[in-house]
Amino acid sequence: EYPMICFNGGRPEADGTYTERTKIGMISVIIHEVGHNFFPMIINSDERQWTWMDEGLNTFVQYLTEKEFDRNYPTRRGSARDIRSYMGGDKSRISPIMTNSESIYQFGNNAYGKPATALNILRETVMGRELFDYAFKEYSRRWAFRHPSPADFFRTMEDASSVDLDWFWRGWFYTTDHVDMALDQVRWLQIDTQDPDVESAFDRAASENEPADVSLIRDASYITETYLEADPSLHDFYTTTDPFMVLELDKVESQERLGKMNTEEIALLQSGKNYYEITFRNKGGLVMPLIVEFELDNGEKLLHRIPAEIWKMSEPTVTKVFVTPTPAVRIALDPMLETADVDMSDNYWPARPEPSRFEIFKSESELRWGATRDENPMQRSQRSSELENVED
Ligand SMILES: [Zn+2]
Known part of the structure; x- marks a missing residue:
């Protein structure tokens, strides 16, 4: 294969222009x-197997090299977001990575794209760059001029980093499962402050926020006058007293309760902290770390990374409580698309509308820079500047 590099394309058009693809x-x-030269010629694994x-x-190393060439290099394979349509696709036409080379469906996605992505995810999300790079170099050092098998790669990545990756190899290399996590349920809790004024105002606001009852809305005009309105003598304590009124006695009793608490307990009551009890659902099968971002009402963002071991009992859901200093306006699961989650529509609280567009008229071009099959973007740009000159 690689000596054939001398036959590879890359020739410009007769006019000197060329497509981005070229x-x-x-x-x-x-x-x-x-x-x-390195994989598989020096670190000499068995290509046929x-x-x-x-x-x-x-x-994977191609991905790293392309980014060192140009930060915005349009790398085809290796990022988590680009593997999602393959991994979430028809499972009858997907093989586990650990399949003999002769029997693989979708060769490019299976043997190039998915393993490259898996290594990127190990590096960015599971192990961290420092540990991953050390272990990957150690694998290359140990197995240079030798014949490593898959187990040698898996074992070296683990013992050089002392990270247990069994779950990762099993899911990503031995199955065709995909990642699809969901924010199944979010419960927002605040502490009862034990302060009658605060709690009474909270209860009043909650009551006023209740949706109006349709019958009561219609009765407002349908019942022209109630008995109570017609006859004031029917009023008593219950019709004339504000149910949310705070009595002096309430305050005295509250002070008595606080008097029995220590300073730590009182500080906790007054902290104003918010508790989010979140249930996560594993819909796709692959277990992955939970990356949860809270956007607070003051604009601050908090990022929590929960290791994949939270799934160790293989339950379909896990529940965890997060504490924030002020209320959250938005919660996002995997906000940087680093786990290859194939369906992001259930990763936001509250649900996030995702606008898309449909075209009424069939567009000629789906290529970047408005290029078409007959005209590359450099030619189109030249034709456009000629147009501007005419208008001048
Ligand atoms: Zn190759």
Whole structure:
């Protein structure tokens, strides 16, 4: 394969212009084929048996190299968000990564894209860059000029980092499960302050926020006069007293209760903290860390990372309580799309509308920069500047 690099494309048009695809394709394939010097030629895995051990690892280092070339490099494979449509697709046409090379469905996604993405997720989300890079280099050092099998890769990544990754290898390399986590339920709780004035105002607001009853709305005009309105002598304590009124006695009793508490307990009552009891559902099968972002009403953002071990009992749901200093206006699960969650519509609280567009008229171009099959973006830009000159 890689000596064939000399036959790879990358030629411009006769007028000197070229498509982005031509340019990126040429640079990418050079980076890729040079990478094969290391995987599998030096770290000499068996290509015929395990395609992913050379193509997957090489696609991963290709990803890193492309980003060192250009921060905005349009890398095709390796980021979590780009693997979602493949992993969430028809499972009858998806093989586990740990499948012999002769028997793989969707060769490119299976042996290049998914393992490269898995390594990126280990690096960014599961292990962290420092531990991952150390372990990955250690694998390369240990197995240079030797013949590693998959178990050698899995074992070295674990013992060089001392991170237990069994769950990750099992899910990502031995199954066709995908990631689909959901915010199943969010319960927002605040502490009862034991202060009668505060609690009474809270109860009053809650009562006023109740939706109006349809019958009462219609009765407002339908019943022209009630007996109580017609005859004031029917009034008593219950019709004339504000049910949320705070009595002096309420305050005295509250002070007595507070008197029996220590300063820590009183501080907790007055902290104004918010408690969010969140139930997460694993819909896709793959267990992953929970990355939960709270956006508070003061604009501050809090990010919590819960390790994948929270799923260790393999329950379909897990529930955890988070504490925030002020109320949250938005909660997002995996806000940076780093777990390859295939359905983000159930990852937000409150639910987030996702606007999309449909075209009434069929568009000629779906390529970037408005290019078409007959005209590349450089040619189109030239034609456009000629148009501007005419208008001048
Ligand atoms: Zn390759």
